[in-house]
Amino acid sequence: MFGWQDIPKFVLAFFLVLPVISFLHEVGHVFFAWLMGGKNIKLTVGSGDVLFRLGLLEVRKYYFWYGHCSFDSLIRNQRLANIFIFSGGVLFNALTAVLVMYLVQAGTVEAGMLTYQFTYFSMYYIFFAVLPMPYPDGSYSDGKVILDLIRNKPHLADTVYRITWSEDKRQWQVLDANKIVMETLKEESTAIERAQQIAKSNRPSRVIQSKEGQEMEIGNYPKVPL
Template sequence: MFGISDLLALVISAFIILPVVMFIRELGYFTVSMLFGVKNPRFTIGSGPRLIKFWILDIRKYYHVYSWFSFDDVKRKSNFTYIIIYAAPIVTNIIVALTLNSLLANGFLQEQARFWNRFIFYVFFYVLFDSIPMLTTHGKPNNGMIIYELIRYGKRVDYNDDDIIPSTTQVDEDYDQEMKKVEKMQEKIEQLKSGKLEKEDRSTPEKQVMGERIQEDLKDTAEDIAKEELEIELEKNPKRKDPD
């Protein structure tokens, strides 16, 4: 039976454990890639508008389990370099999980044993998700699949053009575009509140386009019906001429 304690455990897992595990995972990328001379590194935490940007840290406004590491390039390029970088989050999580498990086995952290056991569970969840070669959303390979392809074929052989680890420059460009859209929408909302926006301009572009499409569909449907009725009438009265 799902009780209050289970609900509390779910909340702790979703808002405390998972974000920390994701942070540790991305920290593995960062630590190892720095050894190979990574260019323009960025550690992004959260989502939405930017709150603080300091050194490599980019902290966003909205709390979310998702955080990621990005960079533009590495100085020491080789298959070995990329294998080590993609293996970094797997190895980092394994080290953290085994360390916590050893502490629990030797009598440490016993007062919070339930919390740490749950923490270890989610760490190994990401280890399995990262290490077992598989294709994920839209056929995108996980880290295990990339490592397998690099070892066997010497390159990635999937059809995805985008990088598994995003480019920091591209992340910044996407962020700027999203913020421009947000600013335009906020301006329109303020105009609506103040009554400065004319009634005919209050419908969103999407609604206007949808209305035009509906009108075109109705027109096409009416024309099709008229043609069908005319064909039926001509079949009944073959001598009748089509009116000008």
């Protein structure tokens, strides 16, 4: 039964152990994103206003709640690369939990409340990350995304945005997935920047530029793992 004496343990687990486990989970995603050639990688811990940024790490006010990583422009096979990336968080949680259990068994680390909480909540984290389910905010668990990628579900297909030059209007156009004009802009650089903004807001997506009869990908924005 939960009693008053358990409150300090709960506080320790919620404000220290769980954030560490969440951080390790995101490090797993980041590692595979880097391995698969991802660019502009960012690891976010917590939610709310940003407290500080250090390199690719961003720590937010409520550091103990939520976390995700983002990245752009994978250079490897995207479907296989995303399977590895979305598996990375669970893999790192599992490896660190097994490491802690091994160290306890070997007598290198003394068994205690911290080691128990770390392994317990690591398994908790793994279970809910692997369970293939949608979340209330409309996003999916890692397991759901991995399953859909394996089954090649169409809703995970990239949305393609295009940048083309209109000879009639003498302006650059940003086209949606149905090649309908979304915006018309005078400068090429402005059109590219605007297309990238739209693509980042509608992941997974790609930006293709049509120029002199050739199509060239200038950016791809995979689905963000949690």
